[in-house]
Amino acid sequence: NAGVTQTPKFRILKIGQSMTLQCTQDMNHNYMYWYRQDPGMGLKLIYYSVGAGITDKGEVPNGYNVSRSTTEDFPLRLELAAPSQTSVYFCASSNPGEGTEAFFGQGTRLTVV
Amino acid sequence: GNSVTQMEGPVTLSEEAFLTINCTYTATGYPSLFWYVQYPGEGLQLLLKATKADDKGSNKGFEATYRKETTSFHLEKGSVQVSDSAVYFCALNSGNTPLVFGKGTRLSVIA
Numbered sequence: 001n002a003g004v005t006q007t008p009k010f011r012i013l014k015i016g017q018s019m020t021l022q023c024t025q026d027m028n029h030n031y032m033y034w035y036r037q038d039p040g041m042g043l044k045l046i047y048y049s050v051g052a053g054i055t056d057k058g059e060v061p062n063g064y065n066v067s068r069s070t071t072e073d074f075p076l077r078l079e080l081a082a083p084s085q086t087s088v089y090f091c092a093s094s095n096p097g098e099g100t101e102a103f104f105g106q107g108t109r110l111t112v113v
Numbered sequence: 114g115n116s117v118t119q120m121e122g123p124v125t126l127s128e129e130a131f132l133t134i135n136c137t138y139t140a141t142g143y144p145s146l147f148w149y150v151q152y153p154g155e156g157l158q159l160l161l162k163a164t165k166a167d168d169k170g171s172n173k174g175f176e177a178t179y180r181k182e183t184t185s186f187h188l189e190k191g192s193v194q195v196s197d198s199a200v201y202f203c204a205l206n207s208g209n210t211p212l213v214f215g216k217g218t219r220l221s222v223i224a
Binding site for chain 2: 004031033035040041042043045048050058090092096097098099101102104105106107
């Protein structure tokens, strides 16, 4: 099993450019999440989805958009990239229920210059 | 809302030393508690978990006990190895809410 796959692994964007971070999972999980990890700041939730067609904002959604048209895919869109969006982005998935494990992708390191 | 506070790092230990990383939480209801580990250049992976009070999670020599009375879930290992060098995250969720993470504690173990 591939688990959670994120692409690309690294990307440099110029201010004002846009891009889509791809995330796909092959575990048939209902729940999917996008987190960003800033140095020394832990992980902050950007958006999450509890199933196809349903998305919800997390703690830091501004500047991002998501969609969930299939169970497997949960892309994260950055419009008008800003230096404050320089971070490492992690996608994760899980099944619903108390105490269930979340599985993480390898991360995308994004630098906005 | 839910929140997790864990001790600031970095923590530097010699091989075979005893490790404690403190974690306390604030949550509504009865959360599940987790420790995740992030090795250099990798994503997070589950280290251990506990889903109810007084449960002890354990894996790879690490242990943590869910203490409801002190709202704590401290991570311990009796004898660390160089290969344990990583960033450790305490996390919780309650019901079907997304995981909430602490800031992470970087552990460096020197031979």
